[in-house]
Amino acid sequence: MAVRIEIDRYDAKSAARGTKRSLELIADIGLAQPLELPVLQIEGAEAGKTLLVLAGVHGDEYEGVETVLRLYRDLQPERLKGSLILVPQANLLSYRGGTRVSPEDGANMARVFPGNPEGTPTERIAWHLHHRFIAQADFMLDLHSGGTHYAVSTLVGYYHNDGTEIGRRSRAAAEAFGIDLLWAHETIAPGRSVSSALALNVPWLYTEAYGGRRIRRDDAQSFYDGAFRLMRHLGMLSPEQSGAESTADMQQTASRRIYGDGNFDGSETAEADGFFIPAVSLSSDVRKGERIGTIFGFDGSELQHVCASRNGVVVMLPGTPAVRKGEPLFMVAPSDISQA
Ligand SMILES: [Zn+2]
Numbered sequence: 001m002a003v004r005i006e007i008d009r010y011d012a013k014s015a016a017r018g019t020k021r022s023l024e025l026i027a028d029i030g031l032a033q034p035l036e037l038p039v040l041q042i043e044g045a046e047a048g049k050t051l052l053v054l055a056g057v058h059g060d061e062y063e064g065v066e067t068v069l070r071l072y073r074d075l076q077p078e079r080l081k082g083s084l085i086l087v088p089q090a091n092l093l094s095y096r097g098g099t100r101v102s103p104e105d106g107a108n109m110a111r112v113f114p115g116n117p118e119g120t121p122t123e124r125i126a127w128h129l130h131h132r133f134i135a136q137a138d139f140m141l142d143l144h145s146g147g148t149h150y151a152v153s154t155l156v157g158y159y160h161n162d163g164t165e166i167g168r169r170s171r172a173a174a175e176a177f178g179i180d181l182l183w184a185h186e187t188i189a190p191g192r193s194v195s196s197a198l199a200l201n202v203p204w205l206y207t208e209a210y211g212g213r214r215i216r217r218d219d220a221q222s223f224y225d226g227a228f229r230l231m232r233h234l235g236m237l238s239p240e241q242s243g244a245e246s247t248a249d250m251q252q253t254a255s256r257r258i259y260g261d262g263n264f265d266g267s268e269t270a271e272a273d274g275f276f277i278p279a280v281s282l283s284s285d286v287r288k289g290e291r292i293g294t295i296f297g298f299d300g301s302e303l304q305h306v307c308a309s310r311n312g313v314v315v316m317l318p319g320t321p322a323v324r325k326g327e328p329l330f331m332v333a334p335s336d337i338s339q340a
Contacts, residue, residue, distance in 0.1 A: 002038065007128055012050065012085055012136050015043035018077045027128055029121040031104060037128070040072040040086040048082025049234050052137035053227065054129070055087060057109050057144065057193055059094025059102075063209050063216075064143025067223040082236045085137070090129060090193075093121060098213075100147050111191035114199065130196045139173065139234055140197045140204040143223055146211020146319055150264065150328070153181055153283040153315045154209045154219055156226070157262055159198060160184030169203035175255065176233035177205060177226040181283060181313070182257045183333060186340065189263045205230070210282070212319055258313050258333035259340035267316060267328035270295060272303040276323045280314050285335065287311050292330050295323060308332050310339055 007027040015021055025037040053071070055064030068088040075084065089095050091109045093102035101108050107122035115127030134140055146152035158174035161167030174182050188195045197204040207226065209219035231237050270276070278293035280286055286308040295304040306329060308314075316331040323329060334340050 004036070007035075007037065007132065010039070010132060012041065012083060012133075015041050015083065017043055017047075018045040019043050020072065020077060025128075027124070029124040031121055035092065035121075035125060037092070037125070038088050040068065040088060042072065042075055042077050042080055042084040042086075044080030044082050044084075044236070045078045046081040046238075048080075048236050049138040050083040050085060050136060051231060051234060051236060052085045052133050052140045053087070054090045054133075054140065054142045054193060056089040056091050056095055057142060058100045058147050059089070059091050059096070060098055060100050060147040060213055061143075061145040061211060062213065063145045063211075063219050063223055064207070065089060066215055066220050067143055067227060070224055071227055079238055080231075080236060081238060082138075082234075084231070084236070085133065087129070087133065091122070091125065093125075098148075100149060110193065113191050113193055113196040129193065130200075134193065134196050134202055135200050137197075137202050139169075139230075140193070140202050141227065141230060142193045142204065142206040144206055145209040145219065146316070148211075148213055149319045151210055151212060151282060151317045151319050152208040153313070154179060154222055155181040155183050155207070155315065157183040157185055157194075157206045157208065159188065159194070159204065160186050160259070166198070166201055166203045170205065173203065173205055173230055173233055176229050178229045179207065179222055179226060180255050182255050183262055183315070184257050184259050184337075185262050186259070186337075187261050189261055189265075208315075256313070256335070258315065258335050259337045260333045262333070264316060264328055264331060267331040268306070268309065269326050270304065270306075270323045270329040271325060272297075273324050274303045276306075276318055276321045276329070278317055282314055282317060284314050285312070286314055286332060292332075293317075306330065310334055311336065312339070
């Protein structure tokens with residue numbers, strides 16, 4: 001059972017060493033019912049770093065939620081150094097709606113950080129996440145996937161800036177995470193949890209996975225194993241115990257790196273309403289001009305030959321074949337930094 005407290009009274013540092021706690025943080029977000037934000041905390045037997053893991057910033061993405069619930073169940077405080085703070089559902093409004101945006105205000109939470117304490121419901125939740133969680137963390141992991149609208153490569157994204165401490169830490173953590181496709185972002189569009197983290201000088205990673213509102217076992221396992229690798233990388237697991245919960249080993253995988261800002265809002269869009277049949281699979285390398293797929297009409301006609309506009313890796317395809325003119329259709333991330 002969760003302990004209910006007013007969000008103003010929440011203090012991550014008040015947890016007793018060597019304990020787990022489940023909280024429900026009550027916050028006025030300008031709706032008839034207050035927000036009841038679930039927070040799970042594992043407080044290690046020894047002091048150490050604070051890792052914040054967010055799931056459900058988009059309420060139709062479920063892989064991260066499973067990861068967080070499994071972590072809370074499986075990891076014992078005596079094995080942990082530091083604090084693991086887990087938010088299993090950062091955006092309850094959009095989760096309840098089963099939608100990427102919150103039905104109450106139409107807002108995409110990943111566009112409103114750092115939020116506003118007097119703004120719309122989504123802006124208020126983002127404000128609490130920024131000030132009460134991200135600001136307190138030594139590292140942030142934000143778990144995403146394709147959700148309803150997109151099919152996305154399983155990858156880990158990080159801040160690519162070797163000239164700064166936060167960049168070096170983000171990169172090292174990405175390389176330790178164990179997913180072999182790394183998305184190196186030199187710039188971050190505003191409004192994200194990760195742009196909040198950057199502003200607060202908190203190193204970060206985020207993940208993507210296939211999505212589609214169905215959890216693929218391989219993706220869930222990649223996130224779970226990655227979280228353990230990340231904790232080990234951050235020195236948060238006692239070494240003699242660190243293999244017990246997960247089969248993840250510390251072996252470095254061969255990685256592929258892609259570039260660009262990773263903003264799906266900037267994807268290539270469909271030029272016609274129709275039925276899309278892809279010619280390539282996610283994560284495949286394509287050359288400029290290569291066919292990505294075709295949009296068909298039900299009269300059998302080919303309405304649009306969809307081609308790559310640059311060399312790179314296909315990181316996003318439509319989540320459903322029924323596509324609409326003007327909506328995001330695919331994204332190729334450049335594999336060469338000079339084209340980013
Ligand atoms: Zn997302």
